[in-house]
Amino acid sequence: MIRDLTAKLASIAIMMFARALTAARAIWHETGLPPKQSIYFANHSSHGDFVLIWAVLPPWLRERARPVAGAEYWLKSKLSAFIGRDVFDAVLIERDPAARTQDPVEQMTAVLNDGSSLILFPEGTRNQTEARLLPFKSGLYHLACRRPDVALVPVWINNLNRVMPKGEFVPIPLICTVTFGEPMHLKAQETKDEFIARAEAAMLALAPPSTEDDA
């Protein structure tokens, strides 16, 4: 009870902080808001990425959206476990195949079967390179095979990597945008490589044209 209340308050505080820092604004696709149950897949450059997506979603979409995150990172300390599990209700998956007791795709499918949405980062890890996007892992494809009915919504988070670059611990306030693309589905007879290439292209299409380097 107290734990739930603390988690609720913490989520509001984290969201207010994210908003004050970034004035985060959603740019929806012209077809409107994403479907109630979706798999949001986004670029990953900062620990704050899912907070930002979460913060810009309207409440009825937000309450069912669960981020997918690496278990070894979020279970490191009591505080991060509290934030990961209680505050954001994250689906914690084991990234190291050797240490796995559960198949991540099974875990995520089970969550979808419960009616929740997923926020996931198909690059698998934070992108700290000069490249705009790292090659996608195949989880997105396997998920699309299991639940072809659930819409996959590409998302591009812009500027958050400048708010808190790698190795810094004080964030700076900058305006961030979260752009949502057109929901997509796995096509009949589409191969894994074709689908992944299409998903990558859909996400990159949402990125602003690169005019300057933000190295």
Next chain:
Amino acid sequence: MSAATLDMLKLLLGVGGILVLASSIGYVLKQRLSPDGSNGAIENLNARIKAWWAMVVLIAIAFVAGRVGVLLLFAFCSFAALREFITLINTRRGDHWAIAAAFFVVLPINYVLLWAEQYGIYSIFVPVYAFLLMPIIAVMRGDTRDFLLRIAEVQWALMICVFCASHVPALLTLQIPDYEGRNVLLIAFLVIVVQSSDVLQYVWGKLFGRTKIAPTLSPSKTVEGFIGGVASATLIGASLWWITPFTPSQAALMSFLITLMGFFGGLVMSAIKRDRGVKDWGHLIEGHGGLIDRLDSVVFSAPIFFHLTRYWWSLT
């Protein structure tokens, strides 16, 4: 009720009346020309009027809350403006600490000094201390690429968004004989003259605008809008002499200078937007764009208005 409160009440009633009129006109225009919300210009006009209501209510609350309220309001404006500005400039990893210092050290100290009425140190804090310390913080990171450009941009952001903008609440620190306790009315005077000049330039321009005044900077600004707006805002300023320490002709001259600075300030800020390839500074105020889009003319006129008033009227 003190005389200052009474004057403030009269002003608010006046501004409220104008907004009621504007909202009614907006409503009639919408019914006649854009009942389905398809006319972009009318939708934008109504969004702007709505945002004006919000801004007036916010400023009124700050005035009621007194000195601290006004300082907090402008500290927030500086924060939001700086955030818009820094978002658009070239920064590199090496600027991280300098920018963090701008937000979390320089900005608060600037406003605390105003709150403490330490005018001497306030007036040089950003132009001298921050000016010298910011590049020192940046240089520690050892990244020399575009160094001058990068530190100059952060410097400019601070001067515009923090130092210049804070000259609006700085008006509260002036000590003008026979004007004690009424300084907040100077802020009202400045804001009303600048903003009515912006609005009237827009209205005159929409009605009679033919000749573009600065086609490469701001295609919507016209000679007719400029002359009509400046002249009518100067008249409004002159008619408000009773809330200022000025005579009617002094109030007119002040208003004229304020509107000129505001106009040219708008052009300067447009040039920066063009260079950065954006139409608005942000999306904070619906219909208006970012906060800087609304604040640009105030930022340029406030320091000049402050110093003219200080030089000729204030004891401090």
